[in-house]
Every structure is written in C-alpha cells, then in structure tokens.
Amino acid sequence: MSAKDARIQNGDDAAARSQEPSGLTKGLRAKSRWTDPDTSRAAARRVESDGSAIGQRRACLDEVRKHPGKTAAEIAEAVGLERHVPSRRLPELRHASLVRNGPSRVCEIMGTRAMTWIPEDQAVAPLMQGRLF
16 A cells, blocks of 8 residues: 555545545544443544544545445455454445445355445436436
C-alpha cells in the first residue's frame, strides 16, 4: 500500500476528506454493545478519535460503488482491511443511507452465504426499470 493509500484509509488525506459524502462524518459513530467487554468500547472510541473509522468507511464505500454486490469479506480483501472491519463500517454506512444490502450469495472468501452490499443509488435502479415510479 502506498503512503497516500494509507493516509486515505486512515482518514488523513484532506483532499479526499473534502470530497467525501457527509454521511461518512456526520452522525456516525463506531458502535459497541453495552454487553461488550471494555476493550470493545475502547476500540470503538479509538477508531473514532484517531480518524481511522472515517478512512475505513470511505474505503468500504468506494469499493461498494466500484464493485457493487461484494460481501464484507470480499470488500476487506479488495481494500486491504482486516476481515471484520467492513462488517463494522458497512452497517454504519447503511444507517447513513449510503449503501444497502443486496441479495445474499456464497462469499468467495469465506465459502458461506453472506449478504452483499450495493450503493443506495443503485438500489432504486431496478425499481425504476420496473416502472414502479
């Protein structure tokens, strides 16, 4: 990974930040459950405070827009994140109405059925083609 790619992935690139959808920064927070151990809550605070959650959201959103229909594990491999990271960031992007779930299928990485992810703007395209609007 180049230095620029690392800066973007970690949320350190000002130019990329200025072009990001507002959903990547406004109102989104890395979450932990109240039943999670303290280490999980600390990790959620850390990725928000150091800016890495923003870069991770951006990397996931960019990959979903470029290659709709991938699973979280496939996205992780494509953008160089640990497998669990997109599984955390994609639901946050869904909450911001930037992505939505596509059909489930067998993941090429895990070999199990998994949900896929598509950009929100592509989610309505099949409905429009079916003349439901």
